[in-house]
Amino acid sequence: MFLQLFILLVVTSVCLYKRKTFEFGLSAVVTALLVMSIADQFSLVAWLVVALTSVSYFMPDLRRQYVSKPIYKIFQKIMPAMSETEQDALEAGDVWLDKDLFQGSPDWNKVLNIPKPELTAEETEFLNNETEQLCEMLDEWTINNEHDLPEDVWKFIKEKGFLGMIIPKKFGGKEFSAIAHSTIVNKISSRSTSAAVTVMVPNSLGPAELLMHYGTDEQKDQYLPGLASGKEIPCFALTGSANGSDAGAMTDFGIVKKGEYNGEEVLGIELTWEKRYITLAPVATVLGLAFKLYDPDKLIGVKEDIGITCALIPTDHPGVNTGDRHLPMNLAFMNGTTTGDKVFIPMEWIVGGQDYVGKGWRMLVELLSIGRSISLPAMGVSCGKFSYRYTGAYARIREQFNTQIGNFEGIEEALARIAGLTYRLEASRRMTCNAIDLGVKPSVISAIAKYHMTEMGRTVISDSMDIHGGRGLIAGERNYLIPAYQAIPVAITVEGANILTRNLMIFGQGAVRCHPWVLEEMLSVANPDKVAGLKQFDRAFFSHIGYSIGNFVRTFWLGLTGARFTRSPVNGETEMYYKQLTRMSSALAFVSDVAMLMIGGDLKRRERLSARLGDVLSHLYMATSVLKFYEDEGRQSDDLPYVHWNLQNGLNSMQVALREFMRNFTGNKWLASALYRIVFPWGESYSKASDKIDHAVVKPMLSNTQIRQRLTYPTFISKKADDATGRMEFAFNAVLLAADSELKLYRAIKKGEVENLKTIEERLADAVSKSVLSKKEAKLVQEAADARWDAIQVDSYPKEWFEQFSKQSDQREVA
Ligand SMILES: Cc1cc2nc3c(=O)[nH]c(=O)nc-3n(C[C@H](O)[C@H](O)[C@H](O)COP(=O)(O)OP(=O)(O)OC[C@H]3O[C@@H](n4cnc5c(N)ncnc54)[C@H](O)[C@@H]3O)c2cc1C
Secondary structure: OHHHHHHHHHHHHHHHHOOOOHHHHHHHHHHHHHHHHHOOOOOHHHHHHHHHHHHHHHOHHHHHHHHHHHHHHHHHHHOOOOOHHHHHHHHOOEOOHHHHHHOOOOOHHHHHOOOOOOOOHHHHHHHHHHHHHHHHHOOHHHHHHHOOOOHHHHHHHHHOOHHHOOOOHHHOOOOOOHHHHHHHHHHHHOOOHHHHHHHHHHHOOOHHHHHHHHOOHHHHHHHHHHHHHOOOOEEEEOOEOOOOOOHHHOOOEEEEEEEEEOOEEEEEEEEEEEEEEEEOHHHOOEEEEEEEEEOOOOOOOOOOEEEEEEEEEEOOOOOOEEEEEOOHHHOOOOEEEEEEEEEEEEHHHEOOOHHHOOOHHHHHHHHHHHHHHHHHHHHHHHHHHHHHHHHHHHHHHOEEOOEEHHHOHHHHHHHHHHHHHHHHHHHHHHHHHHHHHOOOOEHHHHHHHHHHHHHHHHHHHHHHHHHHOHHHHOOOOOOOOHHHHHHHHHHHHOOOOHHHHHHHHHHHHHHHHHOOOHHHHHHHHHOOOHHHHHHHHHHHHHHHHHHHHHHHHHHHHHHHOOOOOOOOOOOOOOHHHHHHHHHHHHHHHHHHHHHHHHHHHHHHOOHHHHHHHHHHHHHHHHHHHHHHHHHHOOOOHHHHHHHHHHHHHHHHHHHHHHHHHHHHHOOOHHHHHHHHHHHOOOOOOOOOOOHHHHHHHHHHHHOOOHHHHHHHOOOOOOOOOOOHHHHHHHHHHHHHHOHHHHHHHHHHHHHOOOOOOOOHHHHHHHHHHOOOOOHHHHHHHHHHHHHHHHHOOOOOOOHHHHHHHHHHHHHHHHO
16 A cells, blocks of 8 residues: 555656646556556555545536635635735736746746847947947046036937937937847946936836837827937936835825816816925926826716826926925936926826826836836946956055955955856846847846846945045045945935835745736635636636645755756756756745745735745846856856856855745744755755855956956946046056066066165166166056056045135025
8 A cells, every 4th residue: 555655646746846737647646556556556545545636626616615615715814905006016017037937947948048138230339439429528526526417418418319218219219129228328337327327217217118108199299209309308206205115105196177278178187296306307398297196076987086197297387396406425417306286287198198097006117127127237237347347457456565455365255246246247137138128027027136236236336445445435536436336325225225125026026926826816816706716716726736736846856866867958067057046946936835825915024034035036037147148158168157156156145045034934943944854955055156266256357358358348448547447447457568577577676686676766777787677678567657656546635625615605605
C-alpha cells in the first residue's frame, strides 16, 4: 500500500512541478496505479484518493454546492472591500515579465528573445547633435544661482522639439521611442538636473500624454501642435496641501453647472482648487488639473459624486491664478502653486470630453505606468554613469599617502557599488524601456523601476560624495556633484514617494496583478451576481490550490537539489544564475501564497512584509535584466565581473528579504521554521560578491577601458579643460598618458638615481639631465601634475562676492 501511495505522490508531484493539466495528471496517476496493480501492488486507499478527486473534478455542481459555497461565504466575510480608486489602480496598466517572475516558472528563452533596444538613425542624430549642443549650453552653477535656465536655453529647448519627444509626428512632435526618450533625458541629466526636469515633465505624465491617449480629436488638434513646438508649456496639477500620496484626499472640486462661456450659456464646471509643488506651473500656458467632480443637480447623469476628473485649462483663462514659486532643493527648475476660486470652464475642456468624467484616476494611474518607467529612472541611471566616469576619474588622479585613492580597499568597496549598480541601472533601463516600446503599460515594473533606480541613484551619488571627500562638498563652478546630490531626493519623492512605492505598491499590485488566480477570486467576491460569482470563485479557488501545491513541490525540489537539474537557456559562466533565479522565482510564488493564505487582506497593512516580498520580485527583475543586457552586449568577457557582482549580490538580497519575511510574518515559530526549511533545506547558500569581484569591477573604472566608454555612454563629456567635468576628464587622460613616465621617475627617485627635490619641476629637470626621462616624457609628467593639481582644487569666493546677496536682500526689504 505504501509503495502505491508513494508512487501516487511522486507522479502527482512531477505533474504539479511541470504544471501539467488536471486531465494529464489524472491519466499519469491512473496509468501508474494500473501498472502497479497488474504487478500485484494493489492499494485500495490510493484508488480511493484518485476516485474522490475525480468525482470532485468531474461533478462541478456537487463540488460547488458542498465544498466551494461554504468557502466562498467565508471569503466574502474576510476579503476587504475594494474602493473604486483601489480597483482602478489594480486594473490599470499591464503585466509583463513581472508576471512570469512572480509565478515561479520563468520562460528564459522568451526573455532572451526580447529584441535588443536600438535607437533609430534619426534618434541617434538628435542625441549626437541637438542634445549635445544643449548640453554644451548648460552651466549648472549659473543656472542654479540665477534660479532659471538662460533665455537662449529655453528658446533652444522649445525650438528643437525637446518638449515634444513623445508627440506623434503628424502633430509636429518627434514621436521618439521610449529608449530614445530615456537616453536623451539621461544625457541632459548628466549636465544639468534643472534642464533635465524641465524637459522631462512635458514628456512624462502631463497634458500631452493624457491627450494622446484620451483626448478628443478637437483637443488633440487644439493643443498637440503647440505642445510639440514649445509654444504651449504644460504642467499637471494633482497634488495639494491635503493630498500628496493619497490622491483620494484632495479637496479640489468642481460642480456641474450652467454658466457663461464665449457670451453663451453652456453646461460646464465651476472649479475651486489649491495646488502646490507643481512643476512648470510658474511658466505654464496650459494647466492639466485633477479635481473631484460633483453633480448635485444631476445635470449629466444619475450620480452626484462623480469622482476624480481631469481637465485642460489655459492659464490665461479668467480666475486661474498662477501663484508663487517654490525652490525645491534650491534647484532652478520651475515649480510652484496654482489656485482658482469658482472658475467656470465649459464641459469640452474635460480631457476626453464629457464621456470621461470620473475616469481621471484610472487615466492617471494608467499613464503613470509609462512616464514613471522612463524619466525618473533615467535620472537614476545618469547618476550611475556620471559617477562611474567622474568619481572613477577622481579616484585615479587623487593621491593620498603617495597612492591613488582608488587603490585603497575601503575606497574600492564604494567604487564597486558605483560600478556594479551602474551596470544594473543600465540593464534595468533597457529592459523597462523595451517593455514600453513593445506597447506594454507596465504598472508593477514601472513601480520597481521608479523605486529601485532612484534609490540606486541615491546610493551612487552618496558614495561619490564620500570618495571625493571635501572636494565634493564645496559648492561652486568646479563642483559637479552637488546638483545631482540635491536633485535625487526630488526623484525619490515625486510620482509615488519611494517609501510608499516600496511598501505598498510593488508587491501590493504585483501580488494581485501577477498572480494567476487572486484577482479573479477578489472579483468573484465583489460580483453582485452571486451565482456567477460562485462559479468564478470555484474555478479560481481550485486552480489556486493546484498552483500553490505545485509551487510548494517546485520550491522544495529546487532547494533540495540546489536547482542543479532545472534548465538554463545558456551554457557557461552565467548558466547557474538562470537556475538560481528559477529557484528564487519559485520560492517567491510559494511564499507569497502562504502569506496571502495566512494574512489575507491584512497583508496590505503589514507593509514591511509586503515590501520584503516586493524586494524579491524587484531583484528577480533586475537580475534578469542584467543577464539579458550581458547577452545583448554580445557576452563580452569584460562584462562578466559585473554580471557576477550583480547576480551574487542580487541573489543574496533575495535571500535576506525571504529570511526577514519569514522571521517577521507570524508569531508561530514552528511555521516560520518549516517555511524556511522548505525554501532553504540546506541553509542559506547565496553569499555577497567577494572582494575579488569588487576589485574586478573597479579596475576598468580607473583607466580608459572600452567598458568604461560603453557603460558611461551617453554621459556628456565636455571638451573644455576649464569646465566642471571637462577638467576631470582632461586630468584623467593626462594622468593616464603620463603613467609610465611617472612610474619611471618614482622608481629612479626610490633608487636614488634622481634627487627627491622639493618641486616636481626640479625633480623632472634632474631626471632629464640624468637621462632617466626624455624631454617628451618629462613634459607629459609635468602636464599631468598641473592637470591633477587643477582638478583637485575647489572654489573659494572673495567677500565682495557675498555682498551681492546682502545687497539683494536689502533691496527686497526696501521694496
Ligand atoms: C519638486 C517636486 C515636484 C513635484 N511636481 C509635481 C507636479 O508636477 N504635479 C503634481 O501633481 N505633484 C507634484 N509633486 C508632488 C509629489 O508627487 C508629492 O510630493 C508626492 O506625491 C508625495 O506627497 P507629499 O509630499 O504630500 O508626501 P506625503 O504624501 O505626505 O508622504 C509623506 C511620506 O509618507 C509616505 N507615505 C504616504 N503614504 C504611505 C503609505 N500608505 N505607506 C507608507 N508610506 C506612506 C510617503 O512615502 C512619504 O515618505 C511634486 C513634488 C515635488 C517635491
